[in-house]
Amino acid sequence: MKPFTRLTSRVVPLDRANVDTDAIIPKQFLKSIRRAGFGPYLFDEWRYLDRGEPDMDCTNRPINSAFILNQPCYFRAQILLARENFGCGSSREHAPWALEDYGFRAIIAPSFADIFYNNCFKNGLLPIVLDAADVNALFLQTGPGFQLTIDLATQTITTPYGATLHFEVDATRKHRLLHGLDDIGLTLQHADEIRAYEARRAVEAPWLFA
Amino acid sequence: MEPPEAGCSLSLIACSCMSGKTLYDKLWDAHVVRCEPDGSTLLYIDRQLLHEVTSPQAFEGLRLSHRPLWRVKACLAVADHNVPTADLEHGISDPVSRLQVETLDGNCAEFGITEFKMGDPRQGVVHVIGPEQGATLPGMTIVCGDSHTSTHGAFGALAFGIGTSEVEHVLATQCLVQKKARNMQVRIDGQPGPGVTAKDLALAVIGHIGTAGGTGHTIEFAGAAIRALSMEGRMTVCNMAIEAGARAGLIAVDQTTVDYLKGRTYAPQGEMWERAVAAWMTLRSDDDAVFDQVVTLDGAAIPPQVTWGTSPEMVVPVDGRVPDPEAQADAVKRESLWRALRYMDLKPSTPITAIAVDKVFIGSCTNARIEDLRAAAQVARGRKLAANVRQALVVPGSGLVKRQAESEGLDVIFREAGFEWREPGCSMCLAMNADRLEPGERCASTSNRNFEGRQGYGGRTHLVSPAMAAAAAVAGHFVDVRTFS
Numbered sequence A: 001m002k003p004f005t006r007l008t009s010r011v012v013p014l015d016r017a018n019v020d021t022d023a024i025i026p027k028q029f030l031k032s033i034r035r036a037g038f039g040p041y042l043f044d045e046w047r048y049l050d051r052g053e054p055d056m057d058c059t060n061r062p063i064n065s066a067f068i069l070n071q072p073c074y075f076r077a078q079i080l081l082a083r084e085n086f087g088c089g090s091s092r093e094h095a096p097w098a099l100e101d102y103g104f105r106a107i108i109a110p111s112f113a114d115i116f117y118n119n120c121f122k123n124g125l126l127p128i129v130l131d132a133a134d135v136n137a138l139f140l141q142t143g144p145g146f147q148l149t150i151d152l153a154t155q156t157i158t159t160p161y162g163a164t165l166h167f168e169v170d171a172t173r174k175h176r177l178l179h180g181l182d183d184i185g186l187t188l189q190h191a192d193e194i195r196a197y198e199a200r201r202a203v204e205a206p207w208l209f210a
Numbered sequence B: 001m002e003p004p005e006a007g008c009s010l011s012l013i014a015c016s017c018m019s020g021k022t023l024y025d026k027l028w029d030a031h032v033v034r035c036e037p038d039g040s041t042l043l044y045i046d047r048q049l050l051h052e053v054t055s056p057q058a059f060e061g062l063r064l065s066h067r068p069l070w071r072v073k074a075c076l077a078v079a080d081h082n083v084p085t086a087d088l089e090h091g092i093s094d095p096v097s098r099l100q101v102e103t104l105d106g107n108c109a110e111f112g113i114t115e116f117k118m119g120d121p122r123q124g125v126v127h128v129i130g131p132e133q134g135a136t137l138p139g140m141t142i143v144c145g146d147s148h149t150s151t152h153g154a155f156g157a158l159a160f161g162i163g164t165s166e167v168e169h170v171l172a173t174q175c176l177v178q179k180k181a182r183n184m185q186v187r188i189d190g191q192p193g194p195g196v197t198a199k200d201l202a203l204a205v206i207g208h209i210g211t212a213g214g215t216g217h218t219i220e221f222a223g224a225a226i227r228a229l230s231m232e233g234r235m236t237v238c239n240m241a242i243e244a245g246a247r248a249g250l251i252a253v254d255q256t257t258v259d260y261l262k263g264r265t266y267a268p269q270g271e272m273w274e275r276a277v278a279a280w281m282t283l284r285s286d287d288d289a290v291f292d293q294v295v296t297l298d299g300a301a302i303p304p305q306v307t308w309g310t311s312p313e314m315v316v317p318v319d320g321r322v323p324d325p326e327a328q329a330d331a332v333k334r335e336s337l338w339r340a341l342r343y344m345d346l347k348p349s350t351p352i353t354a355i356a357v358d359k360v361f362i363g364s365c366t367n368a369r370i371e372d373l374r375a376a377a378q379v380a381r382g383r384k385l386a387a388n389v390r391q392a393l394v395v396p397g398s399g400l401v402k403r404q405a406e407s408e409g410l411d412v413i414f415r416e417a418g419f420e421w422r423e424p425g426c427s428m429c430l431a432m433n434a435d436r437l438e439p440g441e442r443c444a445s446t447s448n449r450n451f452e453g454r455q456g457y458g459g460r461t462h463l464v465s466p467a468m469a470a471a472a473a474v475a476g477h478f479v480d481v482r483t484f485s
């Protein structure tokens, strides 16, 4: 996993509430057995005018120029600004894979769906919760050329006008993301404790181990 | 080893130290392997259910890192999302879908995991087959790479959906790193009237608290109306907990739970059964347990529900009307209502019963169990599809549900009424196989999500109960099943 430390980037304002994972990456792309390559299909139904299919070459597809991601001033932006309940719906990790593959590294919203929030951290994406008023203020400020600096170590976002916003992130997740650590490897350091738990539990509830 | 530090699981909820435990607290505490000072907990997982869509990259990850499975017997796999529901003898015609299902077959064979393959009568939607086999048991932690894993909470099990990285994590360690959610109770007292089902209760709850209402919480459903539900109904309610923003839904164990499980393949037998039942019966919230949030609804006041928009919270009673966005003061909300109306091609204030449907889907892990099919068949019996309804699919939740329904003659009732009787799978719930809506088509669906494009690109979904879906199929538009004759 790519570590996340500090990022300065343009910001795409996606002004919709309840953006669900079906919208982030439509289900036909879930048929892939790979993990990479979902970026061109991110927000497929909003981004293009035709219907996307897995493995389609997207370079010549008709684009929906009204959709925010297609406006040239936001190309290569790595920060997504969103409204409440971002990432609701299906548990598909393809959603953060698509966002990450497209180039996003951070998403700012007033709230996220739980599973999506969790999945982001596994993929080097930083989901940031700010209160609705701060998010609203950012929406009012964004526009071409607007950039934010996100510093995970200090848990701050700095605006071009010098304002600093603080955000919360739990210590374990922060540590893993800062250093790009492998979750499974970390858990396996506790293999003895897992075995001890199993032994104890097998006495209490033997039917679980039948 | 050291037992987990005292108070560890309670550290986030200071006020509950002095009071009893909720069901969620009990399930959580019983599965803590270790706990960090910040509340990050290594939680033991008793059962992992696997399906073809969210597992291939997890198995690939294991192979790349040369890691073995931690506990093969904790896993149970089934292909459901991509499987065709007609002409099974021809296999899967879409090569991409076929590769995904074959990849699951290959992974299960390689790692020694039990799998119910296509054509096996035990095959079906993952959240239908777990309980049906008794692979879902009270007191367990259950995960699956699928958000509707919340379904299994109906058994007093802590069950929630996870992403593919976590699927791999559980395969390799039998644990997950989790933080405890908060406790929320949704109480529904007051018995719902005839024609009002578990689905209507679930939709009414979501309409009431919103799709983010349960975010960060585990919802325990309680109250007389919940206690009176069958296990099928309880599964429908917990299935929809995720649509209310909660990762997990829970219902306390009682005699209904135990009766349902007795004799099922993976359930304990003999003396072990007695021991297990004694332990399961303690799986309820203590009387003095404190919830962070309590929501109360009167079941007797809930009519059949129909969603009109593109989020499950956009729901009204069948005798209601599509809302008028202009009545909404908040600009962001107003715009999202307009957007939903445009997508759904509906005008403000249209009566729900004036909305005509093109297709009907009775199926999914929400409503494809035997009780659901019985309720739909009762409405369809002796009637015919309306002329404007192009297709009405009945897709049983599993091969065993299908068999049971056929032994009761439900298939004949459906066929005679003009419905198509299909093979089990997810089908038009998410349209990954050939069953889908065409752009602009409107569907009465018993599934759980009405998001844009969910049932097919440009398709329009209205969520309803099985009886309401069957009534819409016969009438050609939504009708109140309570007055339908």
Ligand code: SF4
Pocket (backbone or CB within 6 Å): B080, B081, B125, B126, B127, B146, B148, B364, B365, B366, B425, B426, B429, B430, B447, B448
């Ligand atoms: S039936 Fe629908 S909601 Fe349930 S597991 Fe299948 S696709 Fe998901």
